[in-house]
Amino acid sequence: MSGMRSAENLAGREVDRWPDILAILILVTVALIAAVTFRDYGLGWDDYTHSQYGDLLLKLYGSGFADTRALSFVNLYKYGGGFDMAAALAARVLPFDLFETRRLVGAAIGIAGLFVTWRIGRRLGGPVAGCAALILLAACPLFYGHMFINPKDAPFATAMAILLLGIVRALEEYPRPSARTVALFGVGLGLAFGSRILAAVAAPYALAALVLILAIEMHASPWKTVAQRSFSFIWIMLPSLALGYVIMGLLWPWSVISPLNPLDAAEYFDKFFEKPWKELFEGKLISVPDMPVSYLPHLFAYKLPIVMLVLGLAGLAGIIAVLIRGHVALTRRAALFSVALAVLLPLVLAIVSHPAFYNGLRHFVFVVPPFAAAGGLAFGWLFARARATGNLVAAAVCAAFAGGISLPVIEMVRLHPYQYTSFNDFAGGIQKAQHNFMLDYWGLAFKQAADELRSRLRASADRPPKGRRWIVAICGPQASAQVELGPEFETTFNEKQADFAMAVGAYYCEYLKAPIMVDIEREGVVFARVYDLRGGPTPKLLTEPPP
Numbered sequence: 001m002s003g004m005r006s007a008e009n010l011a012g013r014e015v016d017r018w019p020d021i022l023a024i025l026i027l028v029t030v031a032l033i034a035a036v037t038f039r040d041y042g043l044g045w046d047d048y049t050h051s052q053y054g055d056l057l058l059k060l061y062g063s064g065f066a067d068t069r070a071l072s073f074v075n076l077y078k079y080g081g082g083f084d085m086a087a088a089l090a091a092r093v094l095p096f097d098l099f100e101t102r103r104l105v106g107a108a109i110g111i112a113g114l115f116v117t118w119r120i121g122r123r124l125g126g127p128v129a130g131c132a133a134l135i136l137l138a139a140c141p142l143f144y145g146h147m148f149i150n151p152k153d154a155p156f157a158t159a160m161a162i163l164l165l166g167i168v169r170a171l172e173e174y175p176r177p178s179a180r181t182v183a184l185f186g187v188g189l190g191l192a193f194g195s196r197i198l199a200a201v202a203a204p205y206a207l208a209a210l211v212l213i214l215a216i217e218m219h220a221s222p223w224k225t226v227a228q229r230s231f232s233f234i235w236i237m238l239p240s241l242a243l244g245y246v247i248m249g250l251l252w253p254w255s256v257i258s259p260l261n262p263l264d265a266a267e268y269f270d271k272f273f274e275k276p277w278k279e280l281f282e283g284k285l286i287s288v289p290d291m292p293v294s295y296l297p298h299l300f301a302y303k304l305p306i307v308m309l310v311l312g313l314a315g316l317a318g319i320i321a322v323l324i325r326g327h328v329a330l331t332r333r334a335a336l337f338s339v340a341l342a343v344l345l346p347l348v349l350a351i352v353s354h355p356a357f358y359n360g361l362r363h364f365v366f367v368v369p370p371f372a373a374a375g376g377l378a379f380g381w382l383f384a385r386a387r388a389t390g391n392l393v394a395a396a397v398c399a400a401f402a403g404g405i406s407l408p409v410i411e412m413v414r415l416h417p418y419q420y421t422s423f424n425d426f427a428g429g430i431q432k433a434q435h436n437f438m439l440d441y442w443g444l445a446f447k448q449a450a451d452e453l454r455s456r457l458r459a460s461a462d463r464p465p466k467g468r469r470w471i472v473a474i475c476g477p478q479a480s481a482q483v484e485l486g487p488e489f490e491t492t493f494n495e496k497q498a499d500f501a502m503a504v505g506a507y508y509c510e511y512l513k514a515p516i517m518v519d520i521e522r523e524g525v526v527f528a529r530v531y532d533l534r535g536g537p538t539p540k541l542l543t544e545p546p547p
Contacts, residue, residue: 019131023118026131027111030138034107034148039096040417041103041148042447043480049074050151051098054084060253071254078265080194080252083109083155099483103148106155110147113158114138117369120165121376123172124335128383132401133376136308139408142361143368145420149442150362156195157366160202163188164342164370167206170237171335174213175229177236186240190247193255197265198366201349205341209334212323216330270355279358280507283436291357296347299361302427302437304368307404308375309424315374316340318381336377342370359441362420415522418444430525434505443477443504445520445528450484452518453500453530464488464499473498473533475509475541498538501531508543 056070071077083105091101117137122130137143146154166185170177177185192199210230217226249256255265278285281295301309319340322328328336346367350357379401386397412419415430421440423433430439457470464470469490474481481502482491492498500517503509505526518530533539 016127019127020122023122023127023131023134026134026138027115027118030114031107031111034104034111037417038103038107038148039100040447042417042444043099043477043483044149044442044444045477045480046151047099047102048477048479048483049076050084051088051102053077053081054086054088057081057085057253058088071257075268077254078268079152079196080248080255082191082194082251083151085251087151102151106148106151109155109158110143113143113147113154113161113369116158116161116165117372117376120161120168120339120370120373121380123165123168124332124339124373125377125380129376129380131376132311132379132383133373135401135405136305136311136375137369137372139405139412140305140308140368140372141408141412141415141419141422142303143365143372144412145418145422146362146365148417149420149444150365152196153362153365156192156198157369159188159191159195160199160342160366161369163192163199163202164339166240167202167209167338168335170233171209171213171338172331174210174331174334175233175236177233182237182240183243185237186243187247189240189244190251193244193262194248194251197262197269200266201346202342205338205345208341209338212337213330213334270353276356277358279441280436280438285507288358289356293351293354295357296351296361296364299437300347300364302423302433303361304371304424305404305408306424306426307401307407308372310404311375311378312343312371315376315378316343316371318378319374339370339373343367343374360420360438362441418522418527421522421527430523434525438506439525440504440506440527443480445504446476446481446484446502448520449502449518449528449530450481450486452520453485453502454488456517470500471496471498472530473501473538473541475501475503476506476528477504493541496538499532499534501533501539501541503529503531503541505529510539510541510543512539512541514539 053070053073053076056067056073059067060070070081087098087102087105090105091098094101094104096104114134114137118130118134120130121133125133143154143157146157148154163185166181166188169181170185173181189199192202210233214226214230217229245256255262258264276287276289278287279291280286281291282298286292304312319336322336323333326333346364350364383394383397387394408422408424411422411429415422418440420442421430423430423437427433427436433439453472469488471490471492472481472485473496474491474493478491478493482489485491485502501512501514503512505520505528512531512533514531514533514536516529517532518528519526520528
């Protein structure tokens, strides 16, 4: 009998090892894919300005704070600049140009977000749940696409995931968190606030989870005992606040020049700070401050993979059930509660406060990792029940999960390098979504359009008129277009006679009655187009002002 138990225990350990091995293999695979493909991702609207901000931050530190231009640079001084500084530093040592390096650094930070999400799921639900959370996030086109291209929201998502892991560990270890947990929480705090002041949204869900512990303990223990335990917890966690403040100051120097500056940034971003423009939502052009309250629910329903939606919602429902039934250890319930709030609270606050909604879900990418973790918990629970029933049932559950994951993965391959524009089958894919929503709001396709234009001109041996370069009228991010086209070209809007027009495939770029030289398409949807204007006047390109 003892031999049989030993064999069963060994088999159980072997089954529990494969999710961790698979998770490591997935992380390595994503890293290899990123290393091969990072150069495919073009520049968007903000890249050029963010690269300038990173350079100015390095000059701020390099000059001993004598060069203070970074502290008043456009509105970026109200954001942290950790990503921009890291990319600028990496570009000095890596054999790539600055913008390629920015894509590579973004991929590395995104992979760190994948790793942290795996650890959150694993800590709360075990190896299977952790691996499933990692797979869900890696196969999410919204997260995967943004990690290459977005210098604000994708690094912030990873920072918030690190902070959430610190919160989860601290709550589970209550009332005496380990030194590693205190340090992790402090690092997450500094990275998150050093990215965006929006990190303050983490405070309510951390405090709410702590209040849950105190409220339940008050029913079972004398108030003095509860107070002593809570005081011990807060005292141990205090050094993390100092560590977080130091990291925030390093990444966001403007925030520590005056103690009220973070509050000033919060007030600034609480109000819409640009001239309003219109974006396409559900087939209508709507001013971004006037978007309906359905904006977030509808886009999350249409943008996330269906398998992630199903499992994520099931995971959130399961967490609520655990909180109500109370059959799990109190500290574990509090940690689960913090994960649910990390998903729900930012969305509820945004819907209630109703800020300007624009650019799809890029401002809410940070809720996707905890949602993936919740989905991982649901799959872990489902797999455990199936495994208890029999190996065939467990295999069927895994096969169904693999089938669900294959759909967004195939779509990501087809859309490369525009994964972030993906819409799921609820929205009819990008073919139907293009008539109802913004797709390439980041303007990434100019890279492929510029490459194709250069190839066409070389193949035809065309040369610009003597004494000048080719002139290209731009509907889209002009600075990005100039970088992608290179020194052979001069970009303009429409104040000069242009040889060509390059336009993003968005509703605010006019369709021109001119020969089409280049079409950049995915699944029948035009992401960018180049027109031949030689011999004719430069036409009006814009139908709506771009963001």
